[in-house]
Amino acid sequence: MKHIVALTGISAISATGEDTNLHNSLANHNLSFDEDLDAWVGKLPKEIQFKIEKIREENRNYQALDPSVLYAMHVSRNAVAQAGWSFESKFGINIGSSRGATQLFETYYNTFLKEGKTETLASPTTTLGNISSWVAQDLQNNGPDISHSITCSTALHSLLNGVAWLQSGMCDKFLVGGSEAALTPFTIAQMRAMKTYSRAGQEASYPCRAFDLDKTENTMVLGEGAASVCLELGKKENALAYITGIGYATEKLKHAVSISAEATCFQKSMKMALEDAFVTGDSVGISSVREMAGTVDAIVMHAPGTLLGDSSEFKAIHALFGEDLPLLTTNKWKVGHTFGASGLLSFDLAVKMLQSQQYEQVPFISPQAKHKEIKNILVNAVGFGGNAVSILLRKA
Known part of the structure; x- marks a missing residue:
């Protein structure tokens, strides 16, 4: 990267609540069994839903908006206020x-x-551009506003785009985010049709076993949520963390929703993020990548809770990092898979880990050896179409 990018504001909502310290309830997930949907889901808590409805009541034009737009408004207001x-x-x-x-x-x-x-x-009210345009209206912003969908890596692609605008000099500040409110019968039916959704009973301790490499069936659970992040170019006194490397890749697929056994898209995106942070010039060999990889203290995995999704990402990490793996974690076992918002909810977890210096242990995975200090964290996301994004974050 030509210049590091400062994160000066962040706000997130999910099944854990609002800007929740995820370490407070380490052994407990925030998923619930919905009788109407006949499925495990990650719903926003009632206190957050109340705040969302208060936004709807503020303006008669807001009454016709989808929850995904209102979620984005809520977190964007908070992030912008935090950034000042x-x-x-x-x-x-x-x-x-x-x-x-x-x-x-x-x-x-x-x-x-x-x-x-x-x-x-x-x-x-159902066009995709509806989200950013209404956030812009709500904030009375006069800059460019863009919306897009790149499946489950959407939020991190938003971040990529924000970084690109900043690096180009076309903007000096950029608000990026992702929002998802898709807890509907039709959406759940789509996931079940692909046989990826959790079949866990109502008494299951962990209906979503994201990153459990010993599971014998798919355990994905859908969640709702949103996150917004304020980005600024260069070093800032109020920086919460810094983005030092970005990576992205798409792999050739055999099936529309598949990913290769060793997730070559992730291998490429993680390698690119490391090179972006540490290398000037051409791509380097695996020995140099291993040396750079040694500076990564933790990875927040995409890990959707599916058999192939979890195992292929782990194999990609192992291929790049070798035997000396960093700390590995995910939050989907706790909040569910929030589709397009998931990448920035993982990003939010990474920021909290950098700030608190606490590692988010996945409770049904054997404890990993803890590093003395968490300075650099890699965040991964991937979506249908084999499009992967990796973001390297550094402690402020």
Whole structure:
């Protein structure tokens, strides 16, 4: 990277609550069994849902918005306030989602099936660009606003885009994020059709066994949530952490939702992030990569809780890092897989680990040897299409 990028504000909501210290309930997940959906899910706590509804009541135009938009508004307000940015300024905004206005779209479509027509606001409130544009309206921002969907790596692709705008000099501040509110019968049915969803009974201790390499079936659980991050170029006194390397890659697929056995996309994206942080010039060999990899103290894995997803990412890490692995962790066993928002919820976990110097142990995995200090953390995400992103974070 030409210049390091400072993280000056961050806000996240998930099944754990709002900006929760994830270490407080180490042995407990925040997933619940939903009788209506007949499935384990990661729902936002009632106190967060109350705050979201208060936003809806502020403005009559907000009453027609999908929860995914309101989630993004909530975390964006908090992140911008923490960073000390003026709401009426010209920072860039890029907030993405895998599914977008899922709840609203299904509601409108069900009405169409029954009545043969739909409501006036059906189109403008279900377009994907709806998220960033409404956040921009809410913050009265005059900079560029962009929305996109790159499946489950969407939020980290938003971060990539924000970093690119900053490095180009086209903006000096950028708000990036991801938001997902897809706890609907149709979405869960889609995951079950692929046979990836957890079949755990209501009494299961851990319905999602993300990063458990000994599991014998897929255990993915869907969650909802959102996160927004404020980025600024260069060193800042109020920096919470620094982005020092970025990596991305796409691999050739044999199937639309598959990933190779050793996740070559992750091997490429992690290697690129390390080179971006430490190397000037051409790509380097594996011995040099191993030397750079030794500076990484922890990796927050994508680890969706599926057999192939978890094992292939672990093999990719092992291929790049060798036997001397950094600390490995994930938060999906606790909050569920939040699709397009998941990468920045992992990013939020990494920031908290850097700040607290506490390691988030996955409770059903054998404890790993702890490093004396956590200085550098790699965050991974990947989505359908084999598109991987890896972000290297450094302690401020």
